[in-house]
Every structure is written in C-alpha cells, then in structure tokens.
Amino acid sequence: MEVGANVATPANRPLSVRVSSTEKGCADTSTDEDPMSPFGRVMEEMGVYIVLVMGLGTPVNLPVFRAGIETELIPRFPRFRSIQVMDGFKDGKPRWVQTTVNVDNHIVVPRMDTAAVASDPEKAVEDYVASLSTLPMDKRRPLWEFHFLDFPTSEATSTTVLRVHHSIGDGMSIMTLLMASSRSTDDPERLPAMPPLPRRTGAIYKQRPRPSLSSLGDCLAWVWSYFVLVWHTLVDVALLSATLLFLRDPPTMFTRLPDKGESPRRKRLVHQSLNLDDVKLIKTAMNCVPKTINDVLVGVASMALSQYYFRKSGNAKTMKIRLRSILPVNIRPLSSRQIYVTKVETGNQLSILMCPFHIAWHDDPLEYVRKAKRSIHKKKSSLEVIFSHVASNFLVKYFGAKIGAFVFRRFSTRTSIVLSNVLGPAEHITLCGHPIAFMAISACGQPQALIVHYLNYGSTVKVILAADDTQFPNCHELLEDFGNSIRLIKDAAGLKTLKTSIEIE
Structure with missing residues (x-):
C-alpha cells in the first residue's frame, strides 16, 4: 500500500x-x-x-x-x-x-x-x-x-x-x-536474552519483618521506617492534589505553550546512542542501587536540560529552578518479564509519579546524579505509585474516561516533561527475518512539549526526544547536550573512582 x-x-x-454495537458485525x-x-x-x-x-x-x-x-x-x-x-x-x-x-x-x-x-x-x-x-x-x-x-x-x-x-x-x-x-541475531535458533532483573527497592516492594523486641535499636528503626513511609506518602498525595487544583511548574522554555485547542501537536522524534558501560561506570562510582540505572539517567537528563536552558536563555548560572517530570511506572511483577516466551502481557499496567528535577548549574557534574538519587530515594519511601494507580482506576470506573483524561491532562500541563525508561533486549535481535540495528521508542499525543525516553538495547542506551516541532526547532542541540552530559559525568565519576582507589592504597 x-x-x-x-x-x-x-x-x-x-x-x-x-x-458502536451496530458495527460489531465485522468482529468475531x-x-x-x-x-x-x-x-x-x-x-x-x-x-x-x-x-x-x-x-x-x-x-x-x-x-x-x-x-x-x-x-x-x-x-x-x-x-x-x-x-x-x-x-x-x-x-x-x-x-x-x-x-x-x-x-x-x-x-x-x-x-x-x-x-x-x-x-x-x-x-x-x-x-x-x-x-x-x-x-x-x-x-x-x-x-x-x-x-x-x-x-x-x-x-x-x-x-x-x-x-x-x-x-x-x-x-x-x-x-x-x-x-x-x-x-x-548471534544464534537464530534461540530467543533473545532478557536483561537481568532490576533490584526493586522501596515501600511497595520491600517487606519489613517485625524485629525482635529484645533489640531497642531495631524496634526504633522499624517504627521510624513506617513513620518515613507515612510522611513521604502524605507529602506526595498533598502535592498531587495541589497540582490537580492549582499548583503548576514555573514557566520555562520546556513548558508547553498555550493554544486554543486540545489537538495534538506535531512531534519530532530524534535519538542518540549512549554507551551502557559508561552509565554503569557512573552507577558504580555513585553507589546507586544495584541492577538499576534510573538514578544516573535522571541525573543525565537534569544536566542536559540545565545546559540547554542556560545556553538558550542567557540567564545567570546562579539561578535554580525546581521543575517536575511525570514518570510512568511499570507495576507488573518482575517475573512477568521472564515468562514472555509463553505469555505476552497485554494492556496498560502503568501508574505514574511526579519526580522533581532541577535546572541549575553545578561545577561538579556528579551533583546532578546526587540530586536525582536523593529524589528517587524519597519516591521509593512512598506509596505515591499505589495511590495514583488506585485513584485513577476509581475515577475512570465511577466517573468515566473523560474525567480520567481531564485529570491526566491537568497533571501533564502543570508539569514540565515526561521521563521514561524502557528495557529492551540484552542483545541484538532479528525480527520477521530482518536484523534490528537500533530501536528508538517514544509517544505522541500527550500534552507536554518534550518527552524524554531511554531504551536499553544490547550494549547501548538510546536517548529519544519527542519534541514539539515549533517549540523546539533546534531539538538536535538539546539531544547533543545529553551526549555531552554523559561524557562529563563519566569523566567526573572516573576521577572520583581514581581518587578513592588512591586513598585506599
């Protein structure tokens, strides 16, 4: 065709x-x-x-x-x-x-x-x-x-x-x-290897066994962990509610420009390959959670957006702006990724959380990763993901999809970007008789002017930007900032590792 x-x-x-039901004749x-x-x-x-x-x-x-x-x-x-x-x-x-x-x-x-x-x-x-x-x-x-x-x-x-x-x-x-x-691709007789299971930590994954009453310190730590859980959850739910009612990110060049209608805007999809080994080196140097690179990827995004902002705006580098991104979260059990041979999961099994990131200028590139690590750690000590999932299902079930879409648009238009990480195959694949050299995934139709996706494929991590074609006519410059940021953070991480090894000796 x-x-x-x-x-x-x-x-x-x-x-x-x-x-409609009158057109179901074509359906089996x-x-x-x-x-x-x-x-x-x-x-x-x-x-x-x-x-x-x-x-x-x-x-x-x-x-x-x-x-x-x-x-x-x-x-x-x-x-x-x-x-x-x-x-x-x-x-x-x-x-x-x-x-x-x-x-x-x-x-x-x-x-x-x-x-x-x-x-x-x-x-x-x-x-x-x-x-x-x-x-x-x-x-x-x-x-x-x-x-x-x-x-x-x-x-x-x-x-x-x-x-x-x-x-x-x-x-x-x-x-x-x-x-x-x-x-x-290396062995056409077998299915492609899956990435190793990430280590999920945080309130919704980690069990808290009740400690022995003989240890006062363990009891206090156990009580304190639940206090932190309740506090972070209350703060996150309050911020979600405030965002729905009145709270919005300060306007920046990343904020979607207002228009008269809700029609989708033309999005340009651009992508660049990052070396997965570089990301893992940073993760190791920063003592991030094993088997996950989300802290590093959020830090890289924060640094890239900061570099782009200060270069394009000409504002003083002493300025600091706190923005928020929407992070889609896969709520499937980890084991579902390992049974794809016999069962492909259907439907959307997602929740969302709002993760802060900062537009700031740091002389030490590792500071972007440190801030990202602290932000994500707080999110892992919260039930925001569960609350978002339950609340969205309740709204759609009892008030309909239009209300659910209205709420989602409110969150989307009052935050700055979407930031997502998708796990792909751990090795190169051949699909329908054709070897796949690279993959780049994104979405269109969402209200944000900028969507940032990461996709692991083989030994690379693709950073993919879906940028409003009129609002970001120079989106390739922003894409280059991601490559520059990973190099600067990697060099700083390598220097940190070298200093640590010298001190140990």
Missing part, C-alpha cells in the same frame, strides 16, 4: 471513529470479549500513540516481513487482532472484540521525495515520523500499522516504524511482544 511522501496513512482511509464475537483497562480508556480518550522506530540491518524484504507479522506478532498479541467496541454491553464498559485482520491494511510503503532522501536521509526519516504524530487511526481496524522506508541512513540500511495506539498496551508490553516474536 503506497501513499504520498507527506502523508502517513492512505488518503482513502476513513478518519478515526468510535465503533465467538471469542471472549476483553474489557479495556482504565488506563487504556484514558489513552483512547486522549489519542496517545506509541511510535517505535527500528533501523534494519538489511534492505526491506516486504513479503518476508509481512509473513513474520502474520505468523509471529498477530497470534501472540490479542490486541493486534481486536477492535474497540465502545457500547452495547450490559455494564456499559468498552470492550476489545476480536476480528479478522487483513495485514495489508496495516502496511504502509510511502512514496518519498527522492531528492530529499538523497540530500539528507536522516531528516527524511525524521520528517516522515513527525507526520505520523498528528494523524488519527481508523478504529474500525486493529490500531497498529507498520511503515517501511527502504533507503539507507547513517545507522541502518532501511527503517521500519511501528505505530500503535497506547490503548492497546504500554511500552513494556510492546517490547515483550517483539522479544517473544524475534530471535537472537
């Missing part, structure tokens, strides 16, 4: 509609109907999409890739063969109802401007992906599509773009689907 160079979906595709109602999750209903109401750009190591072999979609992806993921039915049920809740899938309706091969591709293939891919960020999808078909761009770029021989409606699932469910449907 071919389309024009500046159009991401065929011109004869109908616009996005809600499927012999299968069980699956209720939409509360978070999925909010994403449907807001029109949020996940965009996954994959660089391929070979030219596109469309018949082979199409066969892989039909035999590997669709059978493993019920959402890829289901449509949204919005009414006609006794309880009034929308359902996923399975239907017959014509794979050709979900494959797009655009006709590109050959001169633009020859002049700057990276920009041609960026422009095409940006065009997808404002286009609706036809809800009379399953809400996913593959776009194939068969020309080389600096990182890949060809490119495919998977666009999925966020109501289908979250980033983790999409990644587990790809891993379950792919093979290791």
